[in-house]
Amino acid sequence: MDSSLDVLIYAHDGRGLGHVSRSVGIGLALRRIFPDLSVLLITGCASTAELIGEGSLDWIKLPSYKTSVVCGKSSGVKGNSNIDDKLLGELRARNIRDIVAAYNPRVFLADHTPQGKHKELLPALDVSPATRRVLGIRAVVGEVDKVWSELAQGVFKANYSDILWYGDTSVGGAEEFARLEYHYGVRPYEAGYVSRLAELREFQGSEPEVEKLAGVVSIPWSGEGTAVLLDKLAQTLSGIGAKHGNWHIYMDLREPGVMAAISCFSKLENVSFMQVGPQFLRDLGNSRSAVIYGGYNSLTDVMVCGVPSVVLLRGMKDNEQEKHGAVLAGKSSVIRGVFSDHDVSVVQLRASICACLESSAEVVSVNLNGAAHAARYLAALTGVCDVDCES
Structure with a gap:
């Protein structure tokens, strides 16, 4: 296969x-594990560089989707490009098709759905026929x-060969695993x-000893009830007092209306935004507690750090966070x-x-070793293997 890229990763955003x-x-x-492999990420998420941090991963920025959530139901709105959501999907579809055609990856990893958000991966299925799609x-x-959906099922069966499941049957049982296998016809x-x-x-050096925070709060995106x-939360932390130390509350401070919403903390000197x-x-690794939303990413973060945490749920219609x-x-x-x-009440x-x-x-x-296991699986599909690839 005449390929310019080993692994191309597509990340759903919005x-x-x-x-x-x-x-x-x-x-x-x-x-990290296969430094000689060429790897590229494509997504519209504006925070990707911050997520990569000091890591060695290159990426291509697509125009961002934006989603509004009302009564637990999400719907697309104009993003930072100010292009209509439906039209943006069509334009991004052309971008992705051109990227796949140019790089001709050995392996393509699609996150979440085989068709992509707004079906934007469909045009790319007609190019680079030798690419192994996961x-x-x-x-x-x-x-x-x-x-x-039947669409996702049909697209997968016609164009994909593998499923990576980022879960643990010893924790949640095999029900979700079996449902995926039945729907897509492939054992994940x-x-x-x-x-x-x-x-x-894995590559961060040891951090200098600093005084532990009382806790961190993560509200990565604001909703109608934020x-x-x-x-x-301001009433809660005021009642707890400053004896346990300082609190850091992480939010997207660039979102409209956030600065007005945080004014209720103005008298709490031990709270910083x-x-x-x-x-x-x-900060999470240096905290005695955390308040997080129940998304997959936040849950894995607190489990890696072993930080006792309070989990909040947004009440989305898909019930994923509740389950x-x-x-x-x-x-x-x-x-x-x-x-x-x-x-949730202040007392709770x-x-x-x-x-x-x-x-x-x-x-x-x-x-919690899913990233390394997935990497070894993908590397094996490119033709590369190491002694741990079957673990």
């Missing part, structure tokens, strides 16, 4: 960072129509949970409380955060 974070983690693992799926999909490869943080730690949640970025991972949070809460002692961000937040602060870091038994 809302949250979980899809891109997993893709970055696998890309970093490929570059679908990557998170541990708990939830009721995402675009994953379980169980890679384990993919953690970008675990990959970044202002109310922030007010509850930080822009979402790589510093969050360092995943319930599974992990029963298996991982780092998760000390799971609540709806809309319904305070009690759960105090329980975290009184706990110590935990060792987690969940398989």
